[in-house]
Amino acid sequence: MTKMNLPERLAKMDEKDSNNDSFRLSVAPMMDWTDRHCRYLHRLMTRRAMLYTEMVTAPAVIHGPAARLLGYDPAEHPVALQLGGSDPRELAKAVRIAAPWGYDEINLNCGCPSDRVQSGCFGAVLMKDPDLVARCVSAMQAETAAPVTVKCRIGVDDQDPEQVLPAFIDRLAAAGISHFVIHARKAWLQGLSPKENREIPPLDHDLVLRMKARFPELTICLNGGVTSLAAARELLAQGVDGVMLGRAAYHDPGHTLIGADALWGEDHAPAPDEVVRAMLPYIESHLAAGGRLHQITRHMLGLFHGRPGARGWRQVLSSDACREGAGVDVVLKALERVEAAAAAA
Incomplete structure (x- = not known):
């Protein structure tokens, strides 16, 4: 299936x-x-x-x-x-x-x-x-x-x-x-x-x-x-x-x-990184319509709260998402920080 x-x-x-x-x-x-x-x-x-x-x-x-x-x-x-x-x-x-x-x-x-x-x-x-x-x-x-x-x-x-x-x-x-x-x-x-x-x-x-x-x-x-x-x-x-x-x-x-x-009674519980990847098409559509990345990513800052890499995730999004022309590559870069920290933990 x-x-x-x-x-x-x-x-x-x-x-x-x-x-x-x-x-x-x-x-x-x-x-x-x-x-x-x-x-x-x-x-x-x-x-x-x-x-x-x-x-x-x-x-x-x-x-x-x-x-x-x-x-x-x-x-x-x-x-x-x-x-x-x-x-x-x-x-x-x-x-x-x-x-x-x-x-x-x-x-x-x-x-x-x-x-x-x-x-x-x-x-x-x-x-x-x-x-x-x-x-x-x-x-x-x-x-x-x-x-x-x-x-x-x-x-x-x-x-x-x-x-x-x-x-x-x-x-x-x-x-x-x-x-x-x-x-x-x-x-x-x-x-x-x-x-x-x-x-x-x-x-x-x-x-x-x-x-x-x-x-x-x-x-x-x-x-x-x-x-x-x-x-x-x-x-x-x-x-x-x-x-x-x-x-x-x-x-x-x-x-x-x-x-x-x-x-x-449902077991729907996606991992935070799965949520991030599921957001990417939505973000791309928003950017294509003339929106700015930070309008979305400001709501995502706490997604990894209490998990390895949370600080790096917030730092990348906070510093890079407001820049002119920022795109989904910023989100992927932030996610890489999380994945690296999780691998090292």
Whole structure:
């Protein structure tokens, strides 16, 4: 039997199966990181996990270059679009515009704590107005057959999460939302930077687990502080329906995404060097269309994290990929550093 390469094997995957329980593991929407190149790379490592776009605001979709903001490679499925906004009419229009792209899920951001998001009255600040969020998601649901989901925090500022979070979930469930991704930290809208909001407010995984017990009919996924597949497995075993990985999936995809499909009972686990070689045709196509090498390779820097040759891999890509005319030869040169280090180990 002829051995198929990695993209060919992905193409053979049954589309219905690809979307089955994809929420079991997902990669968080991360601004400036989870663009289409990053998602293509991640998809080569996991067939099953749900991949999220960067947050795109509803006004940007309505008034901006829709093809650039919404376009993606079909190999990325299952893929979710995360929208930011607080105007039901704008969100409905954005969903309507996005419909032809065929996203597997549309997610409303109710968790981002950045100043820019607060000034637009969306993101985490929306947790203070669950009735408005209910109107937003109802308007979005009217424009798509895809599931509309919500990503939120456990609360904001001085709110009591034990009271606010179940009330928030209950209100949105009444509006038809059955899938929540909960970042298990409060968001402090004053006094903490977005980076600090990802690290300083204490994690409360137990609260999210209690929400699953309280709302067994809903899909409850946990985000925040999960840095390994082992931790994800443990949380799944404790009862949540899904786990969302964030920075760990970006900085160390070789350990957090390769092998992740075992969560679905599958043995898809390509070696990092196989992932690199599978990326080459994609990179060549991007370069042929006028793209730059570093636009892709910046997402590949952590692929060999913790493995022999990781430093040489990063050094070559960091120094050479930004040069004018840089091509796949730079990637192969970096890979040679890894292979040499592995041989010497």
